[in-house]
Amino acid sequence: xxxxxxxxxxxxxxxxxxxxxxxxxxxxxxxxxxxxxxxxxxxxxxxxxxxxxxxxxxxxxxxxxxxxxxxxxxxxxxxxxxxxxxxxxxxxxxxxxxxxxxxxxxxxxxxxxxxxxxxxxxxxxxxxxxxxxxxxxxxxxxxxxxxxxxxxxxxxxxxxxxxxxxxxxxxxxxxxxxxxxxxxxxxxxxxxxxxxxxxxxxxxxxxxxxxxxxxxxxxxxxxxxxxxxxxxxxxxxxxxxxxxxxxxxxxxxxxxxxxxxxxxxxxxxxxxxxxxxxxxxxxxxxxxxxxxxxxxxxxxxxxxxxxxxxxxxxxxxxxxxxxxxxxxxxxxxxxxxxxxxxxxxxxxxxxxxxxxxxxxxxxxxxxxxxxxxxxxxxxxxxxxxxxxxxxxxxxxxxxxxxxxxxxxxxxxxxxxxxxxxxxxxxxxxxxxxxxxxxxxxxxxxxxxxxxxxxxxxxxxxxxxxxxxxxxxxxxxxxxxxx
Amino acid sequence: xxxxxxxxxxxxxxxxxxxxxxxxxxxxxxxxxxxxxxxxxxxxxxxxxxxxxxxxxxxxxxxxxxxxxxxxxxxxxxxxxxxxxxxxxxxxxxxxxxxxxxxxxxxxxxxxxxxxxxxxxxxxxxxxxxxxxxxxxxxxxxxxxxxxxxxxxxxxxxxxxxxxxxxxxxxxxxxxxxxxxxxxxxxxxxxxxxxxxxxxxxxxxxxxxxxxxxxxxxxxxxxxxxxxxxxxxxxxxxxxxxxxxxxxxxxxxxxxxxxxxxxxxxxxxxxxxxxxxxxxxxxxxxxxxxxxxxxxxxxxxxxxxxxxxxxxxxxxxxxxxxxxxxxxxxxxxxxxxxxxxxxxxxxxxxxxxxxxxxxxxxxxxxxxxxxxxxxxxxxxxxxxxxxxxxxxxxxxxxxxxxxxxxxxx
Numbered sequence: 001x002x003x004x005x006x007x008x009x010x011x012x013x014x015x016x017x018x019x020x021x022x023x024x025x026x027x028x029x030x031x032x033x034x035x036x037x038x039x040x041x042x043x044x045x046x047x048x049x050x051x052x053x054x055x056x057x058x059x060x061x062x063x064x065x066x067x068x069x070x071x072x073x074x075x076x077x078x079x080x081x082x083x084x085x086x087x088x089x090x091x092x093x094x095x096x097x098x099x100x101x102x103x104x105x106x107x108x109x110x111x112x113x114x115x116x117x118x119x120x121x122x123x124x125x126x127x128x129x130x131x132x133x134x135x136x137x138x139x140x141x142x143x144x145x146x147x148x149x150x151x152x153x154x155x156x157x158x159x160x161x162x163x164x165x166x167x168x169x170x171x172x173x174x175x176x177x178x179x180x181x182x183x184x185x186x187x188x189x190x191x192x193x194x195x196x197x198x199x200x201x202x203x204x205x206x207x208x209x210x211x212x213x214x215x216x217x218x219x220x221x222x223x224x225x226x227x228x229x230x231x232x233x234x235x236x237x238x239x240x241x242x243x244x245x246x247x248x249x250x251x252x253x254x255x256x257x258x259x260x261x262x263x264x265x266x267x268x269x270x271x272x273x274x275x276x277x278x279x280x281x282x283x284x285x286x287x288x289x290x291x292x293x294x295x296x297x298x299x300x301x302x303x304x305x306x307x308x309x310x311x312x313x314x315x316x317x318x319x320x321x322x323x324x325x326x327x328x329x330x331x332x333x334x335x336x337x338x339x340x341x342x343x344x345x346x347x348x349x350x351x352x353x354x355x356x357x358x359x360x361x362x363x364x365x366x367x368x369x370x371x372x373x374x375x376x377x378x379x380x381x382x383x384x385x386x387x388x389x390x391x392x393x394x395x396x397x398x399x400x401x402x403x404x405x406x407x408x409x410x411x412x413x414x415x416x417x418x419x420x421x422x423x424x425x426x427x428x429x430x431x432x433x434x435x436x437x438x439x440x441x442x443x444x445x446x447x448x449x450x451x452x453x454x455x456x457x458x459x460x461x462x463x464x465x466x467x468x469x470x471x472x473x474x475x476x477x478x479x480x481x482x
Numbered sequence: 483x484x485x486x487x488x489x490x491x492x493x494x495x496x497x498x499x500x501x502x503x504x505x506x507x508x509x510x511x512x513x514x515x516x517x518x519x520x521x522x523x524x525x526x527x528x529x530x531x532x533x534x535x536x537x538x539x540x541x542x543x544x545x546x547x548x549x550x551x552x553x554x555x556x557x558x559x560x561x562x563x564x565x566x567x568x569x570x571x572x573x574x575x576x577x578x579x580x581x582x583x584x585x586x587x588x589x590x591x592x593x594x595x596x597x598x599x600x601x602x603x604x605x606x607x608x609x610x611x612x613x614x615x616x617x618x619x620x621x622x623x624x625x626x627x628x629x630x631x632x633x634x635x636x637x638x639x640x641x642x643x644x645x646x647x648x649x650x651x652x653x654x655x656x657x658x659x660x661x662x663x664x665x666x667x668x669x670x671x672x673x674x675x676x677x678x679x680x681x682x683x684x685x686x687x688x689x690x691x692x693x694x695x696x697x698x699x700x701x702x703x704x705x706x707x708x709x710x711x712x713x714x715x716x717x718x719x720x721x722x723x724x725x726x727x728x729x730x731x732x733x734x735x736x737x738x739x740x741x742x743x744x745x746x747x748x749x750x751x752x753x754x755x756x757x758x759x760x761x762x763x764x765x766x767x768x769x770x771x772x773x774x775x776x777x778x779x780x781x782x783x784x785x786x787x788x789x790x791x792x793x794x795x796x797x798x799x800x801x802x803x804x805x806x807x808x809x810x811x812x813x814x815x816x817x818x819x820x821x822x823x824x825x826x827x828x829x830x831x832x833x834x835x836x837x838x839x840x841x842x843x844x845x846x847x848x849x850x851x852x853x854x855x856x857x858x859x860x861x862x863x864x865x866x867x868x869x870x871x872x873x874x875x876x877x878x879x880x881x882x883x884x885x886x887x888x889x890x891x
Contacts, residue, residue: 004609004783010712040761059709069706069758078708080725084762087729340808477807
């Protein structure tokens with residue numbers, strides 16, 4: 001029998017080691033959070049970090065093992081470490097293979113609500129001015145079907161899209177008559193006008209309903225005034241009816257946070273639970289509905305919002321610990337990115353940005369926008385994200401427009417100042433529309449960005465729970481698993 | 483007890499001398515299946531021998547400790563083996579060496595655990611190898627397997643190819659697998675390999691080109707760190723090649739199982755290894771976390787390798803958790819349920835091949851015996867201090883002394 005060799009015989013010499021790219025952030029006195037190229041996190045002390053950077057590490061010292069398993073170092077002649085990172089990065093960026101999977105049709109700008117946070121609605125009864133024409137709709141459909149994605153989602157928005165229900169029917173029929181793509185449909189509606197005819201149509205065409213529910217009746221009705229002051233009553237009745245007819249997984253609700261919401265996160269979550277919904281998306285205050293007086297105001301606002309978010313997340317975790325599965329969907333999205341390599345193409349959480357590449361918006365008048373927020377900006381006179389018009393443009397001319405290419409290429413987190421070295425970069429996204437709206441620049445100065453403050457705040461919170469609260473961590477891991 | 487798969491015939495006659503070896507398939511005397519030149523009538527008594535001759539069998543295989551009287555008119559081939567090989571049955575295949583009269587059972591039709599050894603050569607030299615490698619020219623084994631394949635029941639559900647390193651003679655072995663595709667397309671084919679050959683893209687392409695509908699490469703990964711794996715397999719650079727090989731196989735849509743053998747070098751870090759696989763290789767088709775078979779080199783290195791499973795069961799449970807949470811199909815092999823945390827039970831499978839599987843007296847009092855891996859009977863079995871009969875359902879008492887029956891145990 002040949003002799004067996006001791007462990008030392010298989011150690012790499014220091015001169016055969018190379019560092020792999022990583023980002024870091026100081027988290028306390030000589031404590032660092034470190035992330036590798038695909039966003040796996042480890043904690044190092046300052047001493048460890050210095051030894052790592054100087055490659056003063058050797059097999060068996062514990063730090064070598066930690067750094068090697070986390071893909072921070074490789075043998076210079078090894079290939080597997082780099083190939084693993086490459087394979088994982090390719091998987092994480094896989095959403096780029098489905099170009100423009102979402103097409104938003106603003107079939108009317110009219111609405112019977114008069115929400116103060118809405119920048120786009122008109123209460124006009126003048127159909128000809130604010131409804132999408134069939135000609136415009138069909139040209140928009142041509143563009144949607146020219147996008148490369150094999151499966152697209154057509155989302156009907158408004159205004160209140162049910163005010164132009166005939167156009168929804170016409171677009172669904174025309175889309176179904178075309179071949180070459182699998183098409184899913186969503187109607188984003190306040191459900192005030194939901195009736196059996198609409199429900200039957202949704203059922204027959206497998207259409208998903210997405211509605212607004214801002215919280216309990218007093219808060220919801222304050223945020224969302226309509227004649228009769230019964231927005232909440234109608235939304236809740238609509239959700240119940242839709243669950244009965246379409247199935248509980250065929251209707252979802254979104255909330256908008258206003259200043260009045262900030263102290264009421266428990267009430268808001270309880271309202272969602274009461275309506276039998278399986279989770280809540282705690283969304284930030286939209287910068288488009290609020291005056292941005294100073295950049296510092298935006299930052300301060302983010303801190304207030306983070307307080308609201310953390311209280312909400314902890315309430316949601318309580319609910320889970322008591323045995324009711326219920327998710328906070330924004331955390332679930334981030335956790336999927338932090339704990340897996342599944343490609344997440346959520347428009348605000350990707351770089352290259354989701355503007356245009358993730359979604360196109362066809363306005364009632366035929367103008368085409370790179371995002372829904374881009375359309376809102378145009379309503380206040382800023383056409384930075386108006387890419388063209390269905391009468392003059394094709395899919396290619398819209399996607400290859402200087403405006404879109406400029407916005408996307410100038411906002412890449414992979415090379416933006418502050419982003420490219422950020423420990424959370426792998427899990428974050430470029431949001432050129434937000435930064436244009438708040439700072440007049442698609443890239444923006446990230447230390448002044450409320451988007452950045454929120455992202456770092458939430459990811460820091462999630463990491464803290466994952467590392468320090470085993471029971472809650474198990475719940476969070478389940479959200480990331482499916 | 484261990485089935486004897488090797489042996490020496492007590493008698494043989496009628497084999498021609500221009501060939502050193504023959505592959506033999508056993509058939510029931512009354513079998514009406516089409517006869518192949520390799521077929522022998524299987525007889526256990528003189529009466530059966532006579533019936534075989536009446537049925538015009540040109541070749542007869544006798545399992546008996548008694549003397550067999552053959553009519554002088556019989557001039558066909560004859561092999562006689564002792565009664566301890568009585569497990570042999572219709573459809574079984576053996577390799578027989580003419581001059582030494584040594585034989586090896588290659589295939590047992592009624593077993594779910596058939597494996598073909600491809601070679602004893604290997605470019606790893608694992609500290610716990612159950613089949614210690616030998617640097618010998620054993621390419622005759624592949625020829626024997628090629629000869630055996632047409633004799634194997636096409637309804638066979640699973641077949642394993644093992645070594646040595648199965649890809650040592652890559653081209654010839656891939657030809658064997660290609661023949662499996664044609665002859666055994668519905669059989670699940672598992673190939674145990676250290677995966678290092680797959681670092682070469684040409685070999686991965688050839689593997690893909692086999693196109694067997696149910697082919698799996700089972701590849702060991704012992705750690706998330708290069709030098710730990712390399713030490714276990716005693717080959718510097720092995721980790722890099724193995725991981726690269728797994729990536730290339732999956733890149734080409736091939737099925738891969740990762741195997742982790744648990745012993746004192748790998749078990750204390752199994753939580754970390756499990757987490758690393760879950761994070762980096764969640765796309766593999768199966769992960770098997772395997773108790774050590776205490777035979778071969780494992781005996782020689784016992785002092786370095788033995789670790790009571792009770793001492794790593796927590797880490798094992800966490801590894802299983804990480805892997806299942808990542809959606810990875812994970813199993814625990816070769817470890818009896820009594821040494822495993824309950825959370826691992828759904829993953830614990832009866833993995834030990836029937837011919838080397840056994841139980842201890844304590845198991846006769848255990849309610850889980852029929853759903854348990856039991857133990858290896860090979861080598862020098864070592865038993866955990868945690869081995870004890872499980873009785874279910876458990877009656878557990880809460881703080882007020884009220885009995886509650888735990889279900890699902």
